[in-house]
Amino acid sequence: MAISDPDRGPDGSSIESRGDGGEPVEGAGTATDAEKDLPESPEAVDLAPERAWWRRYAEEHVAHLVVIVLLGLYPLIHSALVASPVGAEAVMLLPDVETMTAVLYFGLFAMSFDFISGYTGYLSFGHAVFYGTGAYFVIVAANGKLPLVPHTTPFLLLLVLGGLLATVLALVIGVVSFRLSGVYFAMVTLGVSQVVYVLVRDWGFLASNPRDGPFVVGPEGATAPIFSVGVPFVDPLNLDIGVLTGDSVVLGPLSLGSTEVSFYMVGLVVLVCYFALQRLVHSPFGRVLIAIRENEERARAIGYDTFRYKLAAFAVSGFFAAVAGGLFAGFRRSASPDNAFFFLVTGDALLAAIIGGFGTLAGPLFGRLLDETVREFLSKEGAGGGLLPYLRDTLPESVLTTDIAGLTVQGAIETFLNGHASLYIGLVFVAFVLFVPGGLLGSVRERLGGPIAKQVAARIRGED
Amino acid sequence: MSAIVPTLLAELATLPLVSYIDTLGQFLRPSTLVGVFVRGLSKSAIYVMIASGLTLVFGLMGVLNFAHGSLTMIGAYLGGLVMVLAVTGASGTVSRFAFFLVAVLVVFGALSALGGVIEVGLIRPLYDRPPIYQILLTFGVTLVLDELVRIVTLFYGLQPISEWQAALGTKPEPLTATIRLGSTTVSGLALFEILFGVVTVAAVWAFLTRTRYGLVVRAGSEDSEMTEALGIDVRRVFTTVFALGTGIAGIAGALLMWDPVWGASVPLAAETLLPAFVVVIVGGLGTFRGTVVAALIVGMIDAVTTWWFVNAVEFTGLPEMFIFLILVVTLIVRPQGLFGVAEVGGH
Numbered sequence: 115m116a117i118s119d120p121d122r123g124p125d126g127s128s129i130e131s132r133g134d135g136g137e138p139v140e141g142a143g144t145a146t147d148a149e150k151d152l153p154e155s156p157e158a159v160d161l162a163p164e165r166a167w168w169r170r171y172a173e174e175h176v177a178h179l180v181v182i183v184l185l186g187l188y189p190l191i192h193s194a195l196v197a198s199p200v201g202a203e204a205v206m207l208l209p210d211v212e213t214m215t216a217v218l219y220f221g222l223f224a225m226s227f228d229f230i231s232g233y234t235g236y237l238s239f240g241h242a243v244f245y246g247t248g249a250y251f252v253i254v255a256a257n258g259k260l261p262l263v264p265h266t267t268p269f270l271l272l273l274v275l276g277g278l279l280a281t282v283l284a285l286v287i288g289v290v291s292f293r294l295s296g297v298y299f300a301m302v303t304l305g306v307s308q309v310v311y312v313l314v315r316d317w318g319f320l321a322s323n324p325r326d327g328p329f330v331v332g333p334e335g336a337t338a339p340i341f342s343v344g345v346p347f348v349d350p351l352n353l354d355i356g357v358l359t360g361d362s363v364v365l366g367p368l369s370l371g372s373t374e375v376s377f378y379m380v381g382l383v384v385l386v387c388y389f390a391l392q393r394l395v396h397s398p399f400g401r402v403l404i405a406i407r408e409n410e411e412r413a414r415a416i417g418y419d420t421f422r423y424k425l426a427a428f429a430v431s432g433f434f435a436a437v438a439g440g441l442f443a444g445f446r447r448s449a450s451p452d453n454a455f456f457f458l459v460t461g462d463a464l465l466a467a468i469i470g471g472f473g474t475l476a477g478p479l480f481g482r483l484l485d486e487t488v489r490e491f492l493s494k495e496g497a498g499g500g501l502l503p504y505l506r507d508t509l510p511e512s513v514l515t516t517d518i519a520g521l522t523v524q525g526a527i528e529t530f531l532n533g534h535a536s537l538y539i540g541l542v543f544v545a546f547v548l549f550v551p552g553g554l555l556g557s558v559r560e561r562l563g564g565p566i567a568k569q570v571a572a573r574i575r576g577e578d
Numbered sequence: 579m580s581a582i583v584p585t586l587l588a589e590l591a592t593l594p595l596v597s598y599i600d601t602l603g604q605f606l607r608p609s610t611l612v613g614v615f616v617r618g619l620s621k622s623a624i625y626v627m628i629a630s631g632l633t634l635v636f637g638l639m640g641v642l643n644f645a646h647g648s649l650t651m652i653g654a655y656l657g658g659l660v661m662v663l664a665v666t667g668a669s670g671t672v673s674r675f676a677f678f679l680v681a682v683l684v685v686f687g688a689l690s691a692l693g694g695v696i697e698v699g700l701i702r703p704l705y706d707r708p709p710i711y712q713i714l715l716t717f718g719v720t721l722v723l724d725e726l727v728r729i730v731t732l733f734y735g736l737q738p739i740s741e742w743q744a745a746l747g748t749k750p751e752p753l754t755a756t757i758r759l760g761s762t763t764v765s766g767l768a769l770f771e772i773l774f775g776v777v778t779v780a781a782v783w784a785f786l787t788r789t790r791y792g793l794v795v796r797a798g799s800e801d802s803e804m805t806e807a808l809g810i811d812v813r814r815v816f817t818t819v820f821a822l823g824t825g826i827a828g829i830a831g832a833l834l835m836w837d838p839v840w841g842a843s844v845p846l847a848a849e850t851l852l853p854a855f856v857v858v859i860v861g862g863l864g865t866f867r868g869t870v871v872a873a874l875i876v877g878m879i880d881a882v883t884t885w886w887f888v889n890a891v892e893f894t895g896l897p898e899m900f901i902f903l904i905l906v907v908t909l910i911v912r913p914q915g916l917f918g919v920a921e922v923g924g925h
Contacts, residue, residue, distance in 0.1 A: 290906075291909075294909060296709050296710065297640075298909065301909065302905070304855070305902045305906045308902045309899055312898045312899040313895065313899060316893050316895040457848075461717060468714060534725050534729055536725040537722055537726060540719075540720075540722035540725060541718075541722055543717075543718040543721065544722065548700065548715070
């Protein structure tokens, strides 16, 4: 099978033979003892039932914790590096915190896309319709245009309501489209999303200029609501998000600007959603989804009503896609048909999912991180740092204007690099499809013989 | 959803339904109908041209080529380039048509070569993978091709998102004129497009039914394993048909570069890809006859809804929305398409 997910079944032999070779990370002597007790890492959980559940749980989340801590420290590391002597290089290479926030919410969208497409194998090419629904729901509700939903509704509630709307939409689309499979499924979802795209683009109810999309302006005569993440209705437990509207927080020596606060708050929601999705993927429900991907007929033959499973997965996926869209709208305070509903938005999620790892849930986040980093590095205006502003600042004028075959250095960069990140991302994407079908995370898993979190947990147990 | 419905109903109530009935009377006048019919035919001709390459490739190889629109777009730019280089202000009608013929041949040759390279280099390694991988790959190819064209056009000082005006200006004089048909007028370009579409359909039809190679292609579409067992190198047929399909996509682009509604621009890729998908799927993936019929249906509906949006309904997206609605309704009612074989629906 092209999509490799070694934890889907006990593929013990290959894992064991790899283990005998000795991983360079572990000491060879201690590893052999441990491996006698735990021959198959994915089954390790069952072989150690005496361990308290909370301890097993903690062990299995060490890898998650590392990623979360790294992401959590990112704004601090970024600002420290920018202030350091290599500041100019840091600004050039590293994505700024605003971009990282975009990575988080779009990463969630890509994960929700992966949840349906990567796990069941049904390519949902119209997934942007859910993302756009979530985004538009938040803004239109905040503008007081929806009856029964006051414009002062807490942001988190709006996210959930938008998600439920998308769930209903997903059920409607799913009932129709899951009668088909493969290319046909991709096409019918694409068709529906394009119908909605055209409708949204030309429907004056949604925005004063529907082609540009709605902005958060609040209802007439009232101030525009400010979105905050926290415990609803308890003001001190909320922090506002948005680049211009967000809160600033001073914690002892740390002072966080509105962008940093938004990053953490959006990240919090994304984290909760990720764990919810991760829970589902590792539940019996998630196993059935993988069974559908690997061999739907067989899954049906052993008694699973695959249609219902697919529909449920699609609904869940639509819900989280809408939450991601809501976060996007809450952070940017605007959305447009082209960055929320157009089929190329789905294409971006596809890109992130394939590069990060199709069918690996967390992978799309890393895929998006790569995508956004390259885009910012090659951005046209050099917004948030990038190659050209860096060279402009550091290289002497004479180098920039040197002629190479009729083009100056600056001209060459402007022609071939800046604003053309799609070209290089596209090449990377094609290379991944051809040579690394598992994506970044999928390949790491294949090497380790299972999901990273479980492998880390097994290592920890092995060292006991 | 329930929250929006009352507002929707309120909006509907304000629509001038009475005036719609007037407009219907106006629409049913013979002169209007003839005009809409001719415009529908010209749209159908365009749709059949952008879709037939796609359907040939899908029918034989089961590859849904997402890069098809990009190839049409490249064809438009390449055709425009030949015309802009060749045509001067002094060129007469006959020489402009002759140059266009040269442009079509150049585009066909270049795009076929490009298609051959893409098939051999990129798609061939994926035949034994699940079909969605071919969608993924060709989607990636689209990104790369579009961005490459954007780089080239920007480098030469063209605006990639708007139509290439210089290429539009190379039209021979009769195509810019309007021709009276009874009491309505149609543009010369529309008639030229119909002619061009008919010739293309006839050529593909003849190729499929009257040549030995076409026989092999049809056999391969029916059952590629059996064809291979009979001693035919199906892989080479795959490459040829893919090259042929991209060549036709390119020719369609060369024609569109003259049409002010489309024109040579980078967004042309997405603008042609999506309707081409609709036509191919409505007709039944892989059947050429279905594609021709579906192109006629979609073209007619496009013309009718365009007339309505121009004359009565203030909703610019009306034609586009109807095109995608046709797709959705077809897939719900008859998933295999109008002429598709039932089992193909399970691809």
